[in-house]
Amino acid sequence: MPTLAHYLVVSGLLFAIGLGGVLLRRNILIIFMGLELMLNAANLSLVAFSRFNLLPADGMPNYNAQVLVFFIITVAAAEVAVGLAIIVALFRAKQTTHVEDLNTLKF
Amino acid sequence: MQLALFWLFSILMLAFALGVILLRNPVSSAMSLVMSFISLAAVFVTLDAYFIAVVQVLVYAGAVMVLFLFIIMLLDLRAEKRRRVRLSAWLGGGIVVGGFLSALSQIVVSLPALHVPKPDVSQPLANDVALVGFALFRNFNLPFQIIGVLLLVATVGVVLLSRKELK
Amino acid sequence: MISVSPLLFLILVPIIAAALVMAGANARTTSMLGSAVNVLFLFALLFLYDESAGSFQFLGSIPVLPQFGLNLTLGADGLSLVMLFLSTIVTFAAVCVARPPVDNPRWFYVCLLFISAGVIGAFASLDVLFLYMFHELALIPTFLLIGIWGSGDKQAAAWKATVYLATGSFILLFGIIGLYLIQPEAARSFDLRQILAHAEAGLIPDNPVVYLLLLFGFGILVSLFPFHTWAPQAYACAPAPASMLHAGVLKKFGLYGLIRLAVPLMPESIQQYAPLLLALLLGNILYVGYVTIAQRKLDLMLGYSSVMHMGYIFLGFAALTEISLTGASLMLLSHGLTIAALFALSGEIRERTGTLDFHELGGLARITPRLGLAFGFAAMASVGLPGFIGFAGELLVFFGSFGAGMPAMGLLNGQEVFGFNAYQLATIAAVWGIVISAIYMLRAYRRVFMGPLAERWSRLPDLAGAPHASLVLLLAIMLVFGFFPQFLVNLVTPALILP
Amino acid sequence: MIPPFALEICVVSLGIFLLMAESFSFKTSKVTLAHGAIFGLLCVFVLSFWTDLPADGLQGSGFYVVDSLAMFFKRFALLATILTLILAIDYLPIVQRLVPGERPEAGTGEFFILPVFTCAGLMWMASAADFIMIFCALELVTISLYIQVAYMRRSLASLEAGTKFLILGALSTGFFVYGITWIFGMTGETGLNAIQKSLSVIPVANHTALLFGLGLVLVAIGFKIAAAPFQFWVPDVYQGAPTPITAFLAVASKAAGFVVLIRVLQPFFTVPAFQEKLTLALVFLAALTLLFGNLSAIPQTNFKRLLGYSSIAHAGYLLIGLAAIGDSFAGKAVVFYLGGYLVMTFLSFLVLVPVTKAAGGDDLAHFNGLAKRSPMLAFAMLVAATSLAGVPFTIGFFGKFFIFEAALNQGLYLLAVLGVIAVASGFYYYFKVIRAMYWQPAGDEAGPVPVSPLSRMAIFACVAAILVLGVFPRFLTDLLP
Known part of the structure; x- marks a missing residue:
């Protein structure tokens, strides 16, 4: 049987991979995918915690956490929609999706 | 299994x-x-x-x-064409990610409560849609409404940002 | 709860005058009228002040933040009255001497009036935080005056002064907060009377950190060596009325604050850190004095000389005896009047010739005798010649400080020792400062007013009108008090609270 | 008397109504919408004084708290939005130029409507007492701000700012939810009240994991309030965004971050073991933020960028106040500072927008000789700059005074020393603006600067607030929670 620690480690690794993608990749689309991975890592931990730490009252998983997961998924979708719209607008104006090309604003 | x-x-x-x-x-x-x-x-x-x-x-x-x-x-x-990856970015990213992972692993190793197998639930979970639904609409009505407003704003925003010429 | 002090009137008159000027009244007349009203009102207050009762009079208080014990409390004792007298007189002189500049003359007068309101507020408020706030209120228009209507490298000068004084005043703010926090928790207050009462009851520990914060906070504001470099440049670049108000009045605020707060509250710390302060003030007197001699321009020379004279006042403060502190208080007044007169005169010279360089000037006494005479008098007063209050002040400071500290000469513990203690050594060194100031003052007089007169200056107008009258007034006050210093001593000494 | 949650309902309804009105208003000018929005928000602001506060402060299932802090920030959000809209009306010509549309007014209606929704999010955030609620409200604010920052699609700067804001905002969201996850995992709760209760019963072994989660949440909020080292997005985003939105970001979004910070830290500060570590973390953040914000503001030549750095610096002062939260007055000090920050920041933006329009740019050089071109604006800017620098008889002075008093009372001497450096450099760079206005000669093409009556009123109100509260801070401190 997998334990809670298994899930948490896997979720931590997923978060780290996402974070690594955000920090190291230069393509905004890929950075965005990395951010999605991070959010999903949080979802995984949340569901794991909710399943493993049963409520003492009725011995059921804490569904509040799953509601939060639901909200996170919704928000992530909205964020993707707005983000991609901004990226498309940027691409139309500048023909690039690379972070290094974002240099209009300088010190 | x-x-x-x-x-x-x-x-x-x-x-x-x-x-x-x-x-x-x-x-x-x-x-x-x-x-x-x-x-x-x-x-x-x-x-x-x-x-x-x-x-x-x-x-x-x-x-x-x-x-x-x-x-x-x-x-x-x-x-992507092969772009030169800057050493500083790798170093900084490596430190952040490494720090995160080491902190996490320490916590996971040090907490015995995390090393328990999955406990059994008191009722079968086949209808968890209903359970989530109850939680969502009974307790979390207000956040749910907020998410609704959020989706409205996001819709307006996407339309604004992606149309070629606004009318 | 709200009670109004007559001193509030003193603060409000310049502000109202400033508002009238903004609204379109004649700038020069309104300002002169306002400051004249203030001078007369102050004479009335001096007359009404009950010398035998002592302590703070003309009290009034407006609550501002009761849970902090913060009120806009106004009141005055002998020392504050002397400082208020200085403020109103110098304001009047500065407004009289001021020439309306070409651009934005209204704002120029508004700035002057705001400095006046600020210094009067600072000297009249009995609330430590408002003391600080009013001082800051006076600083901002000073920066503007230097930066907008100054001459020479005015921006750099205003810049430097801004940064130095901002730093100093925030150190001071921390000192004041520290002073607030070392009071017992239940009875914390910013009210000076209450603080003094706590100190008398032994409730306020002698905290060296707070003392050092106060010393360096106030010290930077008074251009204590080595934080003095902003001052000469700023005075040289500022328009004459601004230098008069700042060097003459505003700068005295730091020493006034030290005498008001540090002397009654932290006497042990003052003594403990006296060697440090003595070393620094000798830097003011000797090093800056030496630098003063090397100056080639009248305005810079006056700026440095004002920094140098601060050293004497610091000496009076550090010695912490009744005589030396009385001397220091007298010097606050005398130096304020003298340096104001000198800056006014150098402004008059610049007005006429457009330069203050010693190499270009010379022989002006022949063509402008009244200017020369006034400058001569002021220079003598600055050196501390008998007959001017500067003499009384310096004498008291030197006597007081020579007698301060543990005796190091004669019989001590049954043993005969011979030597001077630190105060005496410092006093001896400081007396040389008189020689130094005599050298540079006399040389300046010779360079500017004696010698051959250049052809291009053969048609200069002499002093006349309001500037002349106000300068005569300043010099007359110096002479009157120089001959009858007892009046001032009687006012000031009871206000000094010695350990 | 009306229930408090009706305020948000009113604001959202106002927003939806305006959206509907916008879609039917082909003929009329869109400025009418802005006037409607301002009027509506003002009505809600007035209404907020007739709400009845429940005795225990909690409503619903513990998500929604209505204490005086929440009410204060609701009003704060309303005022900030109103001022943003006033700025937006002034800024309209620039938006019209930089938004592609068939007609000049196309797409400008939403520029006035989106802030209304953001305002609703901010108000919900002020009342949020549950991590789920905080998350939802925070995301509503953030996502609507992404759109507003990137609004001017013909301006590369605006788009780039939007992209950077988007990536870093999403990153901070990632940290935030991951942190919530761990706090939830260790306490089994998402409500802040419930967390506080369970903190006393959970085993000590869980504390490290809790701190881990809390640290991640702090990182996320650090992004929102622009605390160093999470501040790097600020200058670019502030410079690139439409100026009204910059002001909105600098004030409302930051204040909301601080409310969340206060709320989130509250339960943890009740446990001494956490308090010690959290104070240390806050001191560290505050020191870094103060130093970074102030020192890097010194060489700036663009006024919006300068305000960006200055907003980082002010976050530093606020963090000092939070680090000293053990002091009984520190909480009030932070809130007072925020109130002052609102007035003075908006005042500088209210001056900036007409100057930008008249001079064609927002560099410091465009302020040259403003004293001649428009003495009124120059005086207002003078008041704003002196208040931001913390000169007495302005509200900024009392803000700093309260903060430093609390810090010294708590023995945070290091922060006090850094505060001196920060304040001195603050004087330096704020006076750069004053120098430009009063000392530098104006350029050749610079003419008088026109100001609309509405912003004239707003400027007057801000100047009056700064000066009156600078002498009688009691008018505000008595209102504070």
Whole structure:
């Protein structure tokens, strides 16, 4: 049987991979995918915690956490929609999706 | 059996996640992302969170990924040319990620409460849609409304930002 | 709860005058009228002040933040009255001397009036935080005056002064907060009377950190060596009225604050850190004095000389005896009047010739005798010649400080020792400062007013009108008090609270 | 008397109504919408004084708290939005130029409507007492701000700012939810009240994990309030965003971050073991933020960028106040500072927008000779700059005074020393503006600067607030929670 620690480690690794993608990749689309991975890592931990730490009252998983997961998924979708719209607008104006090309604003 | 499934899907998920950030072609990255999310949905199933698993597939694999692929095709992005990766970025990223992982592993190792097998629930969880629904509409009515406003704003914003010429 | 002090009137008159000027009244007349009203009102207050009762009079208080014990409390004792007298007189002189500049003359007068309101507020408020706030209120228009209507490298000068004084005043703010916090928790107050009462009851520990914060906070504001470099440049660049108000009045605020707060509250710390302060003030007197001699321009020379004279006042403060502190208080007044007169005169010279360079000037006494005479008088007063209050002040400071500290000469513990203690050594060194100031003052007089007169300056107008009258007034006050210093001593000494 | 949650309902309804009105208003000018929005928000502001506060402060299932802090920040959000809209009306010509549309007024209606929704999010955030609620409200604010920052699609700067804001905002969201996850995992609760209760019963072994989660949440909020080292997005985003939105970001979004910070830290500060570590973390953040914000503001030549750095610096002062939260007055000090920060920051933006329009740019050089071109604006800017620098008889002075008093009372001497450096450099760079206005000669093409009556009123109100509260801070401190 997998334990809670298994899930948490896997979720931590997923978060780290996402974070690594955000920090190291230069393509905004890929950075965005990395951010999605991070959010999903949080979802995984949340569901794991909710399943493993049963409520003492009725011995059921804490569904509040799953509601939060639901909200996170919704928000992530909205964020993707707005983000991609901004990226498309940027691409139309500048023909690039690379972070290094974002240099209009300088010190 | 559960452990085997867990490992299978977890490793798949992590491998595809690595693919997302390592592959050079945006289309391959997006496809890896989809696979990673589907594996994640399977991991959710091992946690008896069926509703979340279904939503995961529907929203991410169904909607978000299509959006990503659509944008990649629309913008006609090609595989990245090999760009020189700066050492400082790698170093900084490595430190942040390494710090995060080491802190996490220390915590996981030090907490005995985390090393317990899955406890049994008092009732079967087959109808967890109903349970999530109860929680959502009974307790979380207010946040739900806020999310509604958020989606409205996001819709308005997407229309504003992506139309070529506003009327 | 709200009670109004007559001193509030003193603060409000310049502000109202400033508002009238903004609204369109004649700038020069309104300002002169306002400051004249203030001078007369102050004379009335001096007359009404009950010398035998002592302590703070003309009290009034407006609550501002009761839970902090913060009220806009106004009141005055002998020392504050002397400082208020200085403020109103110098304001009047500065407004009289001021020439309306070409651009934005209204704002120029508004700035002057705001400095006046600020210094009067600072000297009249009995609330430590408002003391600080009013001082800051006076600083901002000073920066503007230097930066907008100054001459020479005005921006750099205003810049430097801004940064130095801002730093100093924030150190001071921390000192004041520290002073607030070391009071017992239940009875914390910013009210000076209450603080003094606490100190008398032994409730306020002698905290060296707070003392050092106060010393360096106030010290930077008074241009204590080595934080003095902003001052000469700023005075040289500022328009004459601004230098008069700042060097003459505003700068005295730091020493006034030290005498008001540090002397009654932290006497042990003052003594403990006296060697440090003595070393620094000798830097003011000797090093800056030496630098003063080397100056080639009248305005810079006056700027440095004002920094140098601060050293004497610091000496009076550090010695912490009744005589030396009385001397220091007298010097606050005398130096304020003298340096104001000198800056006014140098402004008059610049007005006429457009330069203050010693190499270009000379022989002006022949063509402008009244200017020369006034400058001569002021220079003598600055050196501390008998007959001017500067003499009384310096004498008291030197006597007081020579007698301060443990005796190091004669019989001590049954043993005969011979030597001077630190105060005496410092006093001896400081007396040389008089020689130094005599050298540079006399040389300046010779360079500017004696010698051959250049052809291009043969048609300069002499002093006349309001500037002349106000300068005569300043010099007359110096002489009157120089001959009858007892009046001032009687006012000031009871206000000094010695350990 | 009306129930408090009706305020948000009113604001959201106002927003939806305006959206509907916008879609039917082909003929009329869109400025009418802005006037409607301002009027509506003002009505809600007035209404907020007739709400009845429940005795225990809690409403619903513990998500929604209505204490005086929440009410204060609701009003704060309303005022900030009103001022943003006033700025937006002034800024309209620039938006019209930089938004592609068939007609000049196309797409400008939403520029006035989106802030209304953001305002609703901010108000919900002020009342949020549950991590789920905080998350939802925070995301509503953030996502609507992404759109507003990137609004001017013909301006590369605006788009780039939007992209950077988007990536860093999403990153901070990632940290935030991951942190919530761990706090939830260790306490089994998402409500802040419930967390506080369970903190006393959970085993000590869980504390490290809790701190881990809390640290991640702090990182996320650090992004929102622009605390160093999470501040790097600020200058670019502030410079690139439409100026009214910059002001909105600098004030409302930052204040909301601080409310969340206060709320989130509250339960943890009740446990001494956490308090010690959290104070240390806050001191560290405050020191870094103060130093970074102030020192890097010194060489700036662009006024919006300068305000960006200055907003980082002010976050530093606020963090000092939070680090000293053990002091009984520190909480009030932070809130007072925020109130002052609202007035003075908006005042400088209210001056900036007409100057930008008249001079064609927002560099410091465009302020040259403003004293001649528009003495009124120059005086207002003078008041704003002196208040931001913390000169007495302005509200900024009392803000700093309260903060430093609390810090010294708590023995945070290091922060006090850094505060001196910070304040001195603050004087330096704020006086750069004054120098430009009063000392530098104006350029050749610079003419008088026109100001609309509405912003004239707003400027007057801000100047009056700064000066009156600078002498009688009691008018505000008595209102504070």
